[in-house]
Amino acid sequence: MFHFLANPVRFNRAADLFIPWAQWLCGITLLIGFYFALYLSPPDYQQGETVRIMYIHVPCAWMALFLYFSMASLSAIGLIWHHPLAHLSAQAAAPIGACFTILCLATGSLWGKPMWGTWWVWDARLTSVLVLLLLYLGVIVLFKAFDDPTRGEKSAAILAIFGVINLPIIKFSVDWWNTLHQPASVIKVGGPAIHSSMMTPLFLVAAGLTLFSVCMIVLRIRTLLIARQIRSLLIQNPNLN
Amino acid sequence: MTRKGRRGVFIFSGLGLFSLAAALALTALSDSIIYFYSPTDLIAKKISEAQRVRVGGLVKKNSKFVESDGITTRFIITDLENEVTVKYKGVLPDLFREGQGVVTEGQFDQIGIFIADKVLAKHDENYMPREVADSLRKSGVWKGPNLK
Numbered sequence: 001m002f003h004f005l006a007n008p009v010r011f012n013r014a015a016d017l018f019i020p021w022a023q024w025l026c027g028i029t030l031l032i033g034f035y036f037a038l039y040l041s042p043p044d045y046q047q048g049e050t051v052r053i054m055y056i057h058v059p060c061a062w063m064a065l066f067l068y069f070s071m072a073s074l075s076a077i078g079l080i081w082h083h084p085l086a087h088l089s090a091q092a093a094a095p096i097g098a099c100f101t102i103l104c105l106a107t108g109s110l111w112g113k114p115m116w117g118t119w120w121v122w123d124a125r126l127t128s129v130l131v132l133l134l135l136y137l138g139v140i141v142l143f144k145a146f147d148d149p150t151r152g153e154k155s156a157a158i159l160a161i162f163g164v165i166n167l168p169i170i171k172f173s174v175d176w177w178n179t180l181h182q183p184a185s186v187i188k189v190g191g192p193a194i195h196s197s198m199m200t201p202l203f204l205v206a207a208g209l210t211l212f213s214v215c216m217i218v219l220r221i222r223t224l225l226i227a228r229q230i231r232s233l234l235i236q237n238p239n240l241n
Numbered sequence: 242m243t244r245k246g247r248r249g250v251f252i253f254s255g256l257g258l259f260s261l262a263a264a265l266a267l268t269a270l271s272d273s274i275i276y277f278y279s280p281t282d283l284i285a286k287k288i289s290e291a292q293r294v295r296v297g298g299l300v301k302k303n304s305k306f307v308e309s310d311g312i313t314t315r316f317i318i319t320d321l322e323n324e325v326t327v328k329y330k331g332v333l334p335d336l337f338r339e340g341q342g343v344v345t346e347g348q349f350d351q352i353g354i355f356i357a358d359k360v361l362a363k364h365d366e367n368y369m370p371r372e373v374a375d376s377l378r379k380s381g382v383w384k385g386p387n388l389k
Contacts, residue, residue: 042370042371042372043370043371044368044369044370044371045369045370045371045373045374045375045388046336046338046364046374046386046388047336047364051368054368076252079248079252080245080248080249080252081245082245114335115334115335115336115362115364116334116336116361116362116363116364117334117335117336117360117361117362118361121276121361122276123276124274124275124276161252161256162255162256162259164256165256165259165260165263169263169267177271177274177275177276178275178276178277178278178279178297179275179276180276180277180344180361180363182342182363182364182365182366183365183366184366185366185367185368188366193365193366193367193368194366194367194368194369195368195369195370195373197370198368198369198370
């Protein structure tokens with residue numbers, strides 16, 4: 001399938017088939033997810049209604065990690081197999097992942113102030129997620145840092161791949177070191193420590209955000225392809241500028 | 242080996258070596274990375290009086306005591322092996338509970354009491370509705386903080 005989609009014309013046609021229904025499914029999933037999150041799910045025994053910010057904070061964190069992993073994988077595919085759309089897809093995914101990381105940090109900060117008593121601490125979990133944001137920003141900048149886009153793609157890919165080591169650090173930071181952030185509630189040894197009535201909206205919102213990300217990435221790949229075509233036209237006909 | 246095979250080996254072995262380097266660095270720097278010491282860690286570290294540290298653990302049940310001036314609170318932090326007595330002048334965070342996690346920052350005084358100037362509540366990873374928590378408490382299996 002990846003080889004099939006490498007042709008930009010075929011990709012655009014596939015995107016035109018995919019986007020319409022995917023965006024509707026995304027909207028419906030998010031609507032149902034937020035209905036569960038804000039209304040149907042119960043308040044927490046300890047945090048009360050404040051817990052509802054978890055239904056944005058946690059799915060954003062999941063998306064930030066998942067999109068970084070995807071971006072790094074796409075970069076590796078680009079470097080190893082030279083697939084024509086690999087680097088472009090990584091470039092498309094980067095700002096979306098960065099935005100989710102910002103949302104995760106912001107909602108976490110808003111949640112931390114009433115619950116912990118502080119907006120921010122430099123513990124391992126929070127610091128490593130901030131590092132993730134800096135990695136994203138570094139990759140975004142590197143793509144545009146060179147006149148020759150191929151050099152930019154290669155440098156960005158190397159940063160993205162080496163930054164992957166931050167992902168297990170983020171996940172296990174709460175286990176390896178003493179942190180203010182509590183340990184994992186969903187993916188942990190011994191099963192989830194979160195009640196099913198609260199896990200449902202988590203997964204619904206995460207599914208909605210995943211669809212949203214895929215739609216956005218496909219749209220951005222389409223745009224980046226057009227930009228690439230414009231660039232090659234301008235190179236061939238410099239008097240057009 | 243093909244060229245792409247060579248590129249693959251290059252990238253993954255580079256990543257592997259980098260991970261090893263990072264693991265070594267993080268282990269060596271772990272003192273800077275941990276956000277607080279537990280009472281047991283403190284004994285091993287032999288913290289002197291003037292040093293600012295953070296102590297974290299569980300608030301020992303029935304250890305919270307508000308002194309006569311009304312603002313100073315005394316409580317004990319335990320990690321189920323060792324204890325630290327803490328004195329804090331100020332408003333405790335909302336989620337401060339006996340049996341719940343807490344992280345304090347401050348210094349030890351001459352008699353070994355920890356004078357905290359910052360207290361943060363640390364909640365655990367359990368999320369559940371009120372009714373589930375109540376029924377767990379009634380059936381005697383509740384292992385969490387005091388339900389207020």
